[in-house]
Amino acid sequence: MPKRFDLIIGLNLVLTLIALIYAVFNFLGADASQQMPALIVAVLLFMVAAMTAGQWAYLKVFLIRPLRALERGGDIILSTHAAHDIEIGPTHELGSLPANLQTLGHKLAESKREVARALKTGAQQVTQQKDYLEQVIHGLDEGVLVCDSQGRILLYNPSAVRILKCPEHVGLGRSAYELIPRASVEHTLELIESRRADDSNAPTTSDFVCTVLRKEHMLHCRVGLMSGSRDGGGFVMTFSDVTSRQGALRKRNELLRQTIENLRSPLASLRAAAENLTHYDDIETDMRHAFQQVIVDESGQISAQIDALAEESRKLLGGEFVTMDIRSPDLIKQVRKRVATDAQLELTQTGLPLWLRVDSQAMVRLLEFYIRRIHETTGAGAFDLEADHRDHKVFLDLAWEGEPLSHTQLKSWEEETLPDVVGFPQVSAVLRQHASVVWSQRHPRVEGRAILRIPIPGAGRQWEVSSEIIPARPISYDFDLAEMAGDDAQIRLRPLRELNFVVFDTETTGLNPDQGDEVISIGAVRVVNQRILSDETFDQLVNPGRPIPKQSIKFHGITDEMVKDAPSLDTVLPQFRDFVSDSVLVAHNAWFDMKFLKRREAQTGIRLRNPVLDTLILSVGIHGHEVEQSLDAIAGRLGIEIFDRHSALADSLATAEVLLRLIDLAETKGIRTLQDAMNAYK
Amino acid sequence: MDKKVLIVDDEPNILLSLAFLVQKAGFRTKTAEDGQAALDTVAQWQPDLVLLDVNMPVMDGFEVCQRLREDNSLGDLKIIILTAKGRNIEKEKGLALGADDYVTKPFSNADVVERIKHQLGAA
CATH class of the missing domain: 3.30.565.10 (Histidine kinase-like ATPase, C-terminal domain)
Structure with missing residues (x-):
């Protein structure tokens, strides 16, 4: 700006000088009558030139130079040295601007120093606290694992390694679920979440006991969410070995129970005798004396019991019973x-x-x-x-x-x-x-x-845990199911009680296989001799080869991330067929699941030729069309409490329970063989 | 004809009161102080109902109950268990072993009588 200002002032002067010279020439060449006005013009022009030059000098000294000094100082204050003293002479027309800028600079410098000080102290405190926390965690007798939402270990302490007794599996980034049963941890976290959903003041931790995987010893674990939810920030788990910790705690419970029990008999005699005396006026004297004696005896008994309780109560105090x-x-x-x-x-x-x-x-x-x-x-x-x-x-x-x-x-x-x-x-x-x-x-x-x-x-x-109400799949009966089953006629004539079943369920991306929906999980459990073999299960995530629609995740909880490394259905189907072997396949609303599996038959060459029994059809045969036939409704009717409806495996376990109860009931309706059951809707 | 009730308990004091009470309610009674005596009395006297205490030395009430139920000739015999253990599982066990009802000590006299009458269809 100042340079442009110089240029404008310079241009001004040059124009004035040209006008002046022009006036002087006019003056010299003019006749006497015109010389006077020309002289006046020349003097006026000279005065304009002189004033312009004077103003220029004044502005330069009192405004432009101080402004430049201010500009330099401001730059330094802003970029390098906030406490910089602005180099500006005492004579200027900038008023309090330089002084204010100077003050601002000093204030800035001061606050920068303060921030630096605070940062330094803060960093020291954080380091101190971190060291302290590490010392505490390291010194704890309890094992500590901090895990992310996937269960990967982010932090552990030496006690964790000692208590878990498998150092080869404890490591940063390793899955805690190689050590602690996943189901126990996840159920407990779910429980905490659900309690907190109802009451935001509910505790963020909960306890359980579990076995260390592949080991003999038992842990008492406490898990807590790091933030409000699992997805937010993972969880912390502390644990101790409770394999051999019992003793006095049990004694307390035992003594209390014994005392209460010992009081019941004398109290019964006392009460019976007293009631007899009160209710019957016509008691003979001998009998009346006998009852009175009973009262005296039993009161003495009770007093003695109370004395014993008082004596023991001191020993009973303290300790928590270890269930x-x-x-x-x-x-x-x-x-x-x-x-x-x-x-x-x-x-x-x-x-x-x-x-x-x-x-x-x-x-x-x-x-x-x-x-x-x-x-x-x-x-x-x-x-x-x-x-x-x-x-x-x-x-x-x-x-x-x-x-x-x-x-x-x-x-x-x-x-x-x-x-x-x-x-x-x-x-x-x-x-x-x-x-x-x-x-x-x-x-x-x-x-x-x-x-x-x-x-x-x-x-x-x-x-x-209030199991979330999950809307049921559309229910429909596929009466062709019986026909599309395998052609082993013999098995169809065998009594239901003698058959081996594989009860299964699938989770899918949606309801329409014809519109590109795919299987994302298969769960199954074996039922042999009327027993649910909950140890013999099939539980496999399937990569559907397509994105999982967001709106479907609330039904099955399976995300793209979870299936990205899972095998495709082409790989899983043969494994499933091996698991099923020659059992009768059972599912609730079986047409739905079978539809998904059958359409891959041509592609994979895997044909499930097993007979398929639908618990829905069996239930219709027993209770009729009029009542609701969702899995939950049937379970409710049969008095089965379903606690866990989260996965294909959990659903197949629930269906297995329903199957067993339905088989019991089926006989009363004359449904005995597999053939009867498959045609029960008729 | 009056129905017959056998009362079995090893505590003479409670036997005294129960026998009195049940007689007053219009039943014939006998008492037994241990499990073996109870089995013998059932065989000879053929009562309609046994009021059976659980906690007895030598042979306890549960065993008496199980043995009585093994004897098919006693199909009509009613058994009410008396227990000093105020827990539902004791009752559940008694019922699983064949008892028809249970009463927890201490009890109200009226309650015992009502249950006996109910079992014998005399209510």
Whole structure:
């Protein structure tokens, strides 16, 4: 700007000078009469030139130079040195501008210093806290794993390695699910999420017990979400080994139970005698005296009991009873490991997974004990172990081929002592610890089999997670299903109870295979001899070779990311066929699933020629068209509680449970063979 | 003819009160203080109902119950279990072993009588 200003002033001067010279020439060449006006013009022009020059000099000294100094200073303040002193003379016409700019510069410098100081202190504090946190985590006796939403380990401490006892699997980026059962962790996280969805003040952590994969020991775990949801920031898990921690805690429970029980009998006598005395006026004197004596005796008894309770109560204080939530497959797996040492014993896990609230270590020893004793007594070698549930009650059912045991037999075993159980190692004590008893009866479903039944507290959590209402698929009956099944006529004439089934379910990108929808997951479970073999499952994600529509994800929870490394249906179908082998295929609303599988037949050469039984059609045959026939509705009618409707596998487990109950009912409607069942809609 | 009720408990005090109460309700009663005596009395006296305590030494109520149910000639015999263990699973076990009803100690006299009458169709 100043240069342009110089140019304008210069141009101005030059024009004035030219005009001046022109006026002087006019003056010299003019006659006397015209010389006077020319002189005036020349003087005026000279004065204009002189004033312009003067103004220029003034502006230059008092405005333009100080402005340039200000410009330089401003640049330095802004870009390099905020505390820079602006080099400007005392004489200028800029008023307080330089001083203000100078002050701004100093303030800027000061705040920069402050920010730097704060940053430095902050960084020091963060480092300190990080060191401190690391020290704490490292020094903890409890194992700590911090994982991302996929379960990959982001941080762990030495105790984690020590407690998990498999250093080869603990490492940054490794999956925690190689160590801790995925189902236990995910169910617990889901539980936390669902509790917090209902109540934002609900705790962000929850506990459970599980087995270390491939190992024998049991962990008490606590998991917590790092932010409000799993997808947000993964989870933290702390855990300790509870394999051998019991003792005084159990004693407390035992004493309390005993005292209450001991009070009941004297109280019963007291109450009965007192009521008799009150209600009947015509009691003979002898009888009246007898009742009075009863009251005196029993009151004394009760007083003595109370004294004993007061004495013991001091010992009862403190400690928390160690029953913890564990999923039934984890518990059953422990039992199986223990009996596996004996080649004659075989234990099969049947039924659906349930959460149990038990002292797992004692319960594992107890079940092992019963299996060995029953084997010795009856010769049975093959056992099923199932967590069954009904009306919010959970039973552990140990089943075998043969007759129920006598009460006397069971009673005599209750006196025995379990190995490696601290505290109260007696069989009866472990039962009491779980507020339980044991009895033997005929198998409720299967002829010729007996069960040993131990009712145990079910963990409340399975009834807590409100299973999201998932809209059912469109229901329709495909009456051709019976015809499109395999042509083995013989199998169709066999009774349902004798058949082996594979109950399966698929998850898909949508409802229309003809419009490009594909399978993204297949889940299946084997049902043999009326038992759900929940250990023999098929659970496979399938890459559909197309994007998964966002709106479908809420039904199945499967994302593109999850299937990107999964095999395609062409690879999965042969595996599925091998799993199915010659079993009868079962699905709910089976036409839907079969439609997806059948259309790949030509492409893969895989033909599923097995007979297909639709639980929907079977249910229609039993309950009629008038009632709702969704899986949930049928389960509700049959008194089956479905806790887990999240995946193809979970749905096939639920369908398997429905199948077994339907088979029981079918006989009352004269539906006995597979043929009957496949045509039940008629 | 009055129906017959056998009361089995190892506590003489409760036997005294129960026997009195059940007689007042219009039934004939006998008592037994242990499981074996109970089985013997059932065989000889052929009661219509047994009021059976669970906690007895030597042979407890559950075993008595199981044995009585193994005897097919006693198909009409009603069994009410008396238990000092106030837990549903004890009741469940009693019912699984063949009992018809259960009463938890301490009980109200009226309740016991009502259950006996109900079982014997005399309510």
